[in-house]
């Protein structure tokens with residue numbers, strides 16, 4: 001997978017060179033390039049923002065540098081047509097399902113907005129050369145898209161074959177099968193008066209699997225009833241409904 005990131009703060013993306021992603025890059029599973037948007041400005045002050053039409057506080061990112069930058073990046077991998085991912089509070093929710101969707105794509109280009117956002121015509125015009133996707137990580141406000149890109153890249157890259165050592169662990173994680181994962185424990189069996197649930201020390205794999213399923217359901221019902229409601233009807237058996 002090829003990943004390009006456009007930002008006015010390239011150093012913010014430095015963590016993508018560490019551990020998991022760093023290893024994926026060494027293994028040639030991910031090819032990453034971070035581009036400074038100011039490289040496509042033409043004035044002495046390398047201006048990327050301006051006052052908003054219609055008034056209002058703050059500044060908006062100018063369309064010209066974005067247009068030039070997106071032209072240049074699209075040309076780097078032509079004739080492939082990349083997915084342009086624009087993190088924004090006004091986007092569709094980024095979920096594990098979207099992470100899987102992205103992991104199946106050959107080329108992701110991320111555009112990091114700052115200030116009050118990017119001139120709306122940029123996403124509109126980019127549709128000529130990109131499949132454009134505006135995504136939100138949640139209902140809160142960040143100062144820019146860079147941290148959102150770090151989250152999305154990690155969530156996607158770890159799904160690529162060979163990046164995570166034990167692919168099995170991907171199946172048991174929260175959101176993997178639409179439920180939150182069961183509580184996890186390790187040694188010692190007794191810690192400050194708190195014991196590990198006996199079933200986990202029983203060696204009875206069928207009972208352990210059932211306990212994990214029950215706990216996952218119980219936990220999901222408690223903190224994310226919306227996930228239980230969204231499960232396909234066939235996913236919950238009669239016993240599940242009694243948990």
Ligand SMILES: Nc1ccccc1-c1cnco1
Pocket residue numbers: 087088089113114135136137138139140141142143144145146148
């Ligand atoms: N608040 C933001 C500001 C700039 C770019 C993305 C966001 C964002 C993405 N998901 C939630 O917020």
